[in-house]
Amino acid sequence: MDLSTSTPSRRTVLGMGGALGLAGLLAACGSGGSSGASGGGSSSGNLRVWFMKDSVSQKGMDWLKQTFEQQNPGSTLTYEIQVWDGIVAKLQTALASADSTPDIIELGNTQAPTFCAVGALEDLSDMKSELGGDDLTKSLVDLGSYDGKMYAAPFYAGSRIFFYRKDLFAAAGVQVPTTIDELTAAATTLQQANASTANFSGIYLPGISWQSCIAWLFTNGGLLASQQGDTWKGGLSTPEAQKSLQQLQAIWKTGSTSGTVTDSTTASQPFVPFNTNETAMFFGFNWHLKSIDQGLVSADKVGYFGFPPAAAGGVGKPFAGGSNVAISAKSSKKDLAKKAMQLIFSKDFQEAFATEGGWVPGNLKYASALGSDELSTLTTAAVKNSVGTPAAKNWALVEGAKTVDDFYVAMGAGKDPVSLAAAADAAMEKVLNQA
Structure with a gap:
């Protein structure tokens, strides 16, 4: 970018x-x-x-x-x-x-x-x-x-791809994850290993960063919404989506303290906690490299990996x-x-x-x-390998209403994924199917 x-x-x-x-x-x-x-x-x-x-x-x-x-x-x-x-x-x-x-x-x-x-x-x-x-x-x-x-x-x-701190991974005995489950385990181990650092996140992943969060949805085979005949159906209640939400909430419970971040400006600067030793990894863009402390880069403490697949041998699918x-x-x-x-x-x-x-x-x-x-x-x-938002003429109205934003903010706060998904799906369907 x-x-x-x-x-x-x-x-x-x-x-x-x-x-x-x-x-x-x-x-x-x-x-x-x-x-x-x-x-x-x-x-x-x-x-x-x-x-x-x-x-x-x-x-x-x-x-x-x-x-x-x-x-x-x-x-x-x-x-x-x-x-x-x-x-x-x-x-x-x-x-x-x-x-x-x-x-x-x-x-x-x-x-x-x-x-x-x-x-x-x-x-x-x-x-x-x-x-x-x-x-x-x-x-x-x-x-x-x-x-x-x-x-x-x-x-x-x-x-997005992952930036990670090689030194923090090595100190915690963590390897680069090759599946989503390994990503959760890595974040949890890193969180525990750095418990003495205030506000430390094994992975920096604000709930407001919904365009990051949907990588879990897409990689598990889910979609925000899909067209069935002439009707659009919300996809957050599907088994694939619910699995992705369980994975996200597991990370926010044991591997991150950043799920409740709701300020979009703060969320758009994941390199800040990365530079100050307050996170071991973040999901960002290639241009974030210029904002990373060049001392960390020159000391070979910065590494990268792609979004991991749901199962070994698969492919991660970010937005x-x-x-x-x-x-x-x-x-x-x-x-x-x-x-x-x-x-x-x-x-x-x-x-x-x-x-x-x-x-x-x-x-x-x-x-x-x-x-x-x-x-x-x-x-x-x-x-x-990316997947996009629904190719629906009214999708912009869904984004304008912040339906997806609010949903992932609630997920980051630990709210019930089943009832909130049902409500978000209904809200999306109402907008997507209007003439």
């Missing part, structure tokens, strides 16, 4: 990005569809591109603009850089009109399902193979698809945050936009996500550009 210090606030916004103004979006764009502009549009003109602040490096943007304009004489490409705060409301207005719409837009991955469902985006299914096909990040393909068609292609992503990129259904320059999309998914531009920004590119064929070191390799594997 982006190594800039602005990334945490950016990711917080992105995580809840689709919530604001959604009802109006459904009304404004609902009749748009891919019929918003006839044919392929103008053969030349100015292509307007909305990228989000800090998503694409200046070097990457310069390359795309110059290459596009060289390959399309008489046409220009203009960037209009946006900020995450308020972007849904802004898109609601812009995408509803052929006169105001940008041609290419970046969307937060959890925002994408809504825009796909309401007909605001052009169908890219016929381009999928040339954009990357099976090499495209699957969890983002799922979020950028609706009714079997892909409308928003994976742009870039980042996913991946990131963005999708799409063409507006109202664009009058769709042919030009598709040419730009081809460049966006070319080797030069995709590799720039990794080399310039520290992201995993949407086309995993080019992910090796991130690096061959252990941290980069684990980050790429985490994105490749």
